[in-house]
Amino acid sequence: MKRRDFLSTVPLAGLAGLGSAALPRTARAAAHAAPAGQVPAVQRFAVGDITVTALADGALHIGPEALIGIEAPEYEERMRAAFRDPATFPSAVNAFLIESGDEVIMVDAGTADAMGPDLGKMPQNLEAAGVAPGDVTKLLATHLHPDHVAGALSDGGAFFPNAELVVSETDRAFWTDAGNFSGAPEMVQSFAALAQNVVGAYSDRLTTFEGEEEVARGVSAVPLPGHTPGHAGYMITSGDDALLIWADIVHVAPIQMARPDVAIGFDVDPEQAVSTRQAILDRVSADRLMIAGSHIGFPGLANVAREGEGYRLVPAQWDYAL
Numbered sequence: 001m002k003r004r005d006f007l008s009t010v011p012l013a014g015l016a017g018l019g020s021a022a023l024p025r026t027a028r029a030a031a032h033a034a035p036a037g038q039v040p041a042v043q044r045f046a047v048g049d050i051t052v053t054a055l056a057d058g059a060l061h062i063g064p065e066a067l068i069g070i071e072a073p074e075y076e077e078r079m080r081a082a083f084r085d086p087a088t089f090p091s092a093v094n095a096f097l098i099e100s101g102d103e104v105i106m107v108d109a110g111t112a113d114a115m116g117p118d119l120g121k122m123p124q125n126l127e128a129a130g131v132a133p134g135d136v137t138k139l140l141a142t143h144l145h146p147d148h149v150a151g152a153l154s155d156g157g158a159f160f161p162n163a164e165l166v167v168s169e170t171d172r173a174f175w176t177d178a179g180n181f182s183g184a185p186e187m188v189q190s191f192a193a194l195a196q197n198v199v200g201a202y203s204d205r206l207t208t209f210e211g212e213e214e215v216a217r218g219v220s221a222v223p224l225p226g227h228t229p230g231h232a233g234y235m236i237t238s239g240d241d242a243l244l245i246w247a248d249i250v251h252v253a254p255i256q257m258a259r260p261d262v263a264i265g266f267d268v269d270p271e272q273a274v275s276t277r278q279a280i281l282d283r284v285s286a287d288r289l290m291i292a293g294s295h296i297g298f299p300g301l302a303n304v305a306r307e308g309e310g311y312r313l314v315p316a317q318w319d320y321a322l
């Protein structure tokens with residue numbers, strides 16, 4: 001059979017007539033009136049009977065000067081090899097929604113208006129996911145940096161009016177002790193002020209943890225110190241499924257996956273951040289454990305494979321079962 005004849009026998013061939021040329025005039029006009037910009041950046045994944053939804057807040061622009069422990073030529077070469085712009089890297093800022101039993105949990109809250117117009121989109125994506133701020137029962141903070149908790153505030157009050165704030169006691173103690181910041185650079189002082197405002201706004205419903213505690217149904221804290229003293233991930237477990245939200249283990253994936261020894265200027269203790277990163281990369285690659293990163297390109301879920309002296313990310317598949 002010739003291809004032409006074959007096509008004429010396929011019942012679906014009639015669908016060819018559904019191309020845009022066949023649309024009624026009004027439908028075509030409506031398509032052109034679609035708003036500019038992206039559609040909502042919301043993506044759901046099942047972890048056993050728990051649903052995890054990645055919510056984009058936007059992107060933070062990081063330049064090579066922010067990294068510690070890599071020279072410019074190698075930085076540029078690695079970015080070019082990854083088809084990324086060596087001048088500025090849009091590092092994703094992701095928050096995650098966890099629906100576990102009756103609990104509606106946010107892991108981090110984005111930046112609100114604290115870090116510019118390319119960020120602060122978590123609320124519109126949360127709304128697109130069908131969740132109102134008042135529905136959220138718990139806000140699990142990975143740490144108290146502004147790209148994670150500035151979005152927990154709205155007009156100085158709590159953005160999530162009914163949520164309990166859960167954070168590591170180490171991070172709470174560190175950021176709320178003014179003595180840690182006397183003489184610190186202005187940016188760090190502003191980070192501390194924001195952290196104090198967040199803790200203040202939720203002071204009547206604040207829970208802290210130390211070590212690997214269960215903080216919600218199927219969700220346990222995993223201390224990952226270095227980026228901040230109390231920086232923590234959250235392990236989600238249901239049946240045979242698991243996902244580790246590893247927070248700020250990696251900020252510039254095209255560099256730090258291959259070179260986990262490269263730190264970033266935002267690390268409170270860069271040396272400890274490097275050893276924590278090396279340990280967790282070793283663990284998740286050996287255990288074939290899926291991770292979700294606050295700063296891994298949206299939706300931020302991936303597996304980690306060993307490659308040469310370092311590692312590489314293997315992005316998660318779209319969850320067709322949902």
Ligand SMILES: [Zn+2]
Nearest residue numbers: 145147248294
């Ligand atoms: Zn961060």
